[in-house]
Amino acid sequence: MGNLKYTLEGQRKNVLTVFLVLVFIWSLFAVKWNENLVHSGGLATIRQVGEALLHPNLSSEIIQLAIESTWITLAYAVCGMALAIFIAFFFGIFASGILHDRKSTKLISKGIFRGILGFLRAIHELVWALIFVAIFGLSPLSAILALGIPYGGILGRIFADMLSDVQEEPIEALRSSGASKLQCLFYGYFPLVRANIISYTMYRFECAIRSSAIMSFVGLGGLGFQIQLSLNDLKYDEVWTFLFFLIGIVVLVDNWSVQLRKGMHEAKKGFTFVTFSVFLTAALLGMSWWFIFAIEQASLKDLFSEKNAYYAQEFFAGLFGIGEVGQPAFLNSEAWKEALKLTYETLRMSVMAIGISTIAMFLTVVPAARNIADGSLTLMKKWYNWLLFGFIRVMYIFSRAIPELVWAMIIVFILKPGVLPGAIALALHNFGILGKLCAEVIEDLDERPVRNLASSGASKSQMLLYGVLPAVMPQFLMYILYRWEVIMRTTIVVGFVGAGGLGQQFKMSLSFFHYTDVTLLLLCYCILVFIADFFSEAARKAAK
Template identity: 65%
Template sequence: MKQSLRFQQKNLLTIILVLVFLWSLHVIDWKEPLLHPGGGATFLQIIEAIIHPDLSPEILLLALNSAWLTITYAVAGMTIAIVIAVVFGVLASGVLQSSQKPFSSLSKSFFRAILGFLRAIHELVWALLFVAAFGLTPYSAILAIAIPYGGILGRIFADMLSDVNNEPIQSLQSTGASRWQLLFYGYIPLVKANMISYTMYRFECAVRSSAVMSFVGLGGLGYQIQLSLDDLNYEEVWTFVLFLMAIVIVIDGWSSQWRSRLAKRSSRFSLLSFFISFALVVGSWMYLYVVEHASLFTLFTDENGQYAKKFFLSLLGVGEESPAFFSAQSWLPILQLTYDTLMMSIMAIGIATIVMLITVVPAARNVANGKLTMSRSPFHWVSFLLIRSSYILSRAVPELIWAMMIIFIFQPGILPGAVALALHNFGILGKLCAEVIEDLDERPIRHLSSSGASHAQILLYGVLPSVLPKFLSFILYRWEVIMRTTIVVGFVGAGGLGQQFKLSMSYFHYSDITLIIFCYLLLVWLADFLSELSRKIAK
């Protein structure tokens, strides 16, 4: 009876999600032309440029220097993020708090709320706020990466520490170990491998985030991509994109090797990885101080303090007769933009999911090698390599850079924003869901294949029933991430709250910015709540 009820709930959830996606499409005015007059020709030029990127020595040297700057900002940001994550993650886990329940629960909730706020706001929004407060300094980018990534890492670290098996901890407690000793000799050794694994994944994400800091005027690969797009030089664009892809692939491979060696307790590779990480951290901070002449202490000068004070007071509406957040006339258009932003996120995850479902079966390694379908063909390997390559390209290019290119093709509005978000996320979804298929019990699928079932039938009757709960979890998780990112694609004319945020920053309407951020945070928290609720049903 319970299984039947759960099955009905999952089916109902799937139907609701499909209907919500279809509802989001009504926001687009399909009667109006969706493409620029020259959008089709521009699209062909961008695609053609992939085949022959600019490989001239000066462009390659520029790409190499820009890649190093991108990595430097990412490493420096992650250094501070790890400190934030460890401190607040331990406090949010409750492992150091007293065993008195009311105090312990209150303390954990307080620190989890701080982590929730830090990770709710996208790094590019933080960057724009820091540039307005402190000026165009590398630390505007570094702190913009550090704060949200510290919040994300801290939440994961807290969950890892909270979920530790109690038996080893109780054994240590019986010897009279203090809470600090329990932390360093009990909790951390048990979760160290998972902490390193997730930190490496977030480092890969930080590199992409570092690339989009170009939008606020800071250097790196994103800055060069933006300049090349402004000049309509798509061959240069793809050169810089290929360098960004190469960085992501190297970090992904390094992370995978480190995880597997940690599982096998290979101390030699782990030690080598630690020294490489240490060298990157030292090299990045030395570069910032020696070459960029960027001292962290310059942020705390009296002049910067005055600028920052004036800016943050302006956000609170100090000095304004009628701040935007107290005006009904300001709320109405912002609420409409909030609705458009919500629809953009739903449309984006819907498009990404559809493309993922079309491509995910041939993207699984056990389909390519014939273990799952009991049929081998060179074509399977060709389609596997092509689709997996598209996944790498898709997720290696940040959403903002996709939006910068797509805006040359589509008319401004939420559709190009949704397409840009979908393009980035379908590769992530595809990789995650293909790995789910690779971990499947192959015997039921083989029975279907041996009875003559087509690939579509294998997907509908064999694969999807087994993997749908995990697929739904990944889809809902990515929707949470997309909701945070919707504001970013709006910065380049893709509609929603982001476009209005950029205009308000340009016209110094700071109380408008506070209202926009408030509505944006409501959307992020709404997505978190609905996603968590839906995941419980999907399990």
């Protein structure tokens, strides 16, 4: 019976893999593969961008501008994450259902608050930014709200899952000793999930820095604003200077996260790295909020002024078609047909993007694993392993540190607008993330079965094919499907710069104040995200 179950599970995974490959092939037919894909000057642009990479502009004026822009990007990210943590803390607790004893009230609480968190995270931060700028104007608080709301939804969902997965035995011990619900929360649940919450929050902070950089697209400052200006002026040497600063800050946060996780597992006394991190966090929070209110002159009073209330009323009335002459777009069958066609195009873009990034990941992930580089897994040490390891890991950092929108801005200078530049931009960013995650899966692999193959005389390729890949494929599939969900939410962003799909039409409709068209496109976008979540969840269960 056990063998039959194992065989059925293996067949299910094989069917899923074949299905995903066929879907990727289907997505490739969304592009007309001919010489018209590339701009007439596209090849020359590639050469110029490559030369600028080796010779960035290091003048004192540009360096000073880069430092100032980096601080703006960091300040927005810090304040946005502070708001996100505040949202996630309260909504995550209620979404977990741990404060309720009765099953019915627990289900109601989880259903309501998980639905709210789902809505908050379903809409991309750049879309939120466009909405807040339309209501509040070009205030730094528009950027902070645009970052805080979706990241609050993402963190809240993760916090809720972590809290609801806590084992009941230690909580029951607290309850039996007379502890209240709040005492159980602060002395039972939180200590058990604290390390995982901090680890995931640091990862989302790294993501928030990248998101903060693209706030410039709606007119807000930061590194993205400078990158956009330099791209428009075709000053690629300046573009790379600003990109190197963005990569640098992402790498610093990533290293901070790694050291913090190590420090939390060490039982040291005195001034530790964890203590240093607490002081650093407090300093960043204080300086960032001071910068927003004292230097940027942001004002909560102005944010909720009568003028902004009027703009908000007009904006939301426009979304619902109130006072519009003629039939709203979301009640027009022809408008729906056109929007669904764009939705279909966006779906194919997302599948193509995850397919390209997955292929690139498989081609590079094995030498990117540390236990392959040092020979501890395969018992084969080669002098060039560390060179490959370092080169590919730098590629991963470089790839994931640059936001999808920035990649798209560069690529549309080379390829003509359409599905392909959007898919490539999404693939480039997610290649680095997938590669890092999957390389860590290989590093955490149980080494004994692979070493047994090595001791029996198996070659390196045989060890990888029969020892490593079968063990890591389920986790690889899980990460691939998870990143596809993320890509689906991000497809709308690359469309803002002419990379096709719903995003391109969304930006045009908002620019021309066709608000009922915006409502229709948002509905299609949410439907697409819901379908992606549903399919991805079903596929992940099949992959387990």
